[in-house]
Amino acid sequence: MAQYTTVNGSVALITIQNPPVNALRAAVREGLFNAIQKASSDPLVRSVVLSGQNGTFCGGADIKEFGNVSSMSGPLLVEVFALMETSMKPVVAAIEGFALGGGLELALACHYRIGHSKARVGLPEVNLGLFPGRQVIAGEALKLGLLDRVTDHNTVDTALAFAKSVEGKPLDNRRLGNRPCPPLENMDAFFEEAMKRVRSRARGASAPVVCVQAVRGAATLPFHKGMELEKVLLGTLFNSGQAQASQYCFFAERAGARWSMPSGARWDTCRALSISTAAVIGLGTMGRGITVALARAGLSVVAVETQEHQLAEAQRVVSHMLKGGGQVSYSSDLQAAAEVDLVVEAVFEDMALKEKLFKLLSSICKPGTLLATNTSTLDIDRLASCTRDPQLVVGMHFFAPAHMMRLLEVVYGPRSSPEAVATAMQLGKRMGKVSVAVGNCPGFVGNRMLKPYLEQAYFLLEEGATPELVDAALEEFGFPMGVFRMTDLSGLDVGWRIRKEEGLTGPDVPAGQPTRSRHGHRYSPLGDLMCERGRYGQKSGRGWYLYDKPGGRVARSDPWLRNFLEEYRVRNALVARPIHRQEVLERCLYAIINEGFRILDDGIAASPQNIDAIYVFGYGWPKHRGGPMFYAGQVGLARVLEGLERYHLAHPDVPHLEPSSLLRRLVASGSPPIHKWNQMVKGHRSQL
Ligand code: NAI
Secondary structure, three states: OEEEEEEOOOEEEEEEOOOOOOOOOHHHHHHHHHHHHHHHHOOOOOEEEEEEHHHOOEOOOOHHHHHHHHHOOOOOHHHHHHHHHOOOOOEEEEEOOEEEOHHHHHHHHOOEEEEEOOOEEEOHHHHHOOOOOOEEEHHHHHHHOOOOEEEOOOHHHHHHHHHHHOOOOOOHHHOHHHOOOOOOOOHHHHHHHHHHHHHHHHOOOHHHHHHHHHHHHHHHOOHHHHHHHHHHHHHHHHOOHHHHHHHHHHHHHHHOOOOEOOOOOEHHHOOOOOOOEEEEEOOOHHHHHHHHHHHHOOOEEEEEOOOHHHHHHHHHHHHHHHOOOOEEEEEOOHHHHOOOOEEEEOOOOOHHHHHHHHHHHHHHOOOOOEEEEOOOOOOHHHHHOOOOOHHHEEEEEEOOOOOOOOEEEEEEOOOOOHHHHHHHHHHHHHOOOEEEEEEOOOOOOHHHHHHHHHHHHHHHHHHOOOHHHHHHHHHHHOOOOOHHHHHHHHOHHHHHHHHHHOOOOHHHOOOOOOOOEEOOEEOOOHHHHHHHOOOOEHHHOEOOOEOOOOOOOOOEOOHHHHHHHHHHHHHOOOOOOOOOHHHHHHHHHHHHHHHHHHHHHOOOOOOHHHHHHHHHHHOOOOHHHOOHHHHHHHHOHHHHHHHHHHHHHHOOOOHHHOOOHHHHHHHHOOOOOHHHHHHHOOOOOOOO
């Protein structure tokens, strides 16, 4: 709501009160409207200050109302803005904390804006599939002309004094609608160039593109015409599936924090252990990033690595990344981990090595130390069983580069205690990660779903596609990188080593075993053949694409690969056929989605939102498509099922294409909306 008081005789102070972020829900809009009217008609009032309670100006529109725009009650935001802007008494915004989205618009409708030096302003709605851009801190906002004054003192007091000083002064040139847009040379060329750039970066998201259209309107049309155009454009965005998907992601990002375990243990009923010191074991690609992430979160870290040159190199790289900040010491001796509260193990993906290490850690570390592994696929429970306190073992699965990627999968084994899970989840939060608790199975959630995706991509190559064709389809869909560019970046040898460990390739494959079949299922050895030829991807300068040098970034098509694929097809009696973009998308994406349904049914992920958060924040699934499970709902579950049935019929030796039982049950029960899927999950206990 909006509290109304008068100060110093002539200043009306209006304070928005709607914790936690003073969002502009119906009652707030109504309160503001009435308060402005009251100030306008009160003969004693000569100026107005608008502020928000608890050090926050306003976080913007109430996203919970978005789903139901047509039934919004109370005055519209634009009506509140218009009333403020046309007020005959000066209105001064006192901005503390932040003014974001509709909150900044509200401030812009005031005649003056005073911001605290630490305040942030911006229009971040593009992240919700709507208008427009980034947040800036007060100093920059002052330079940009968004604020009129910045203060280090009490912002409301400063604004009250300021309001008094401008009482009775003319307001015409203070009204935003009257301000001219600064002239721009070559306006058309400027906007065309801007549009080109935004389009290529937006990767299929419409909000940034529509934003350029709106800014063009604002720069070239009279104010009221610009507003009309914006209204029309916003309407198209609001009704697009993309805005719904982005808003869904906003909630999915936060849903992970509210985890529960199959045992019934929940986030809100259990206490995290206190963690202030940590050891990271193994300073390769991952260990270095994890060290940086932990140190930046304020932990004192000891980084342990057995190979001398790796230790020296890691020390150089980590210090450079931390720029002198953070508390990190280095050691080649595992004993350095004796007194820490937490260990994160990031040595090679080798079960025997990790088992040995966990046994050793269990005897070295003080009682109560939480032991975490960064394994991408291995069994957490087997590692736990090597230790004295298996309840204190969890997975903390970071993504490369670990100090930058937002996702953290926290893996609980059957014996992990709720406190251990709570501790890892809370640590994830301290590191600024999107943490999602997941169950223990090969690949957990993210990598388990990646497997059928990669598999389909390889099969498509066998059947006649090229890496370029597959990648183009996926990038057009919105992935930052297609599957082949992505595996070139992460290294083809990673999966190869895992497949060797699993006995799927190399000398362990029994003689006479058909090369395109394993255990009665279709198998593509293409990735293995590439690795046998030293084609590991970017690191070796060649993979599915050619790079100018080892470690090079710019991918070029490689004629060698075309010949390699042709020879491979001839050898295996495969006839290349033309493959359409639609088939690429359906087979790759439906395979991911299908595994997602199995994961839900197996209880490995607690909700479709959790799966979607994992894909959006760890695997580059485009936010404007909401994550694989949300996308399945948008496409229509019946259509996804029909697609999988069709492809499974054509490829009966590919079990990943066989529709999951949960998907079938959902379609049979009329394809309920995503928040009801859990009710159909095996063993789900109704909350009613
Ligand atoms: P890496 O090969 O870059 O580094 C492993 C490091 O561990 C090496 O420096 C090695 O000298 C060191 N090491 C081996 N045995 C040790 C011991 N007993 N004590 C101390 N240090 C030892 O490997 P990477 O890529 O960093 O992977 C580490 C773990 O993280 C693996 O379990 C992997 O599956 C997982 N992971 C890897 C991701 C990636 O993108 N590379 C992503 C997520 C998880």
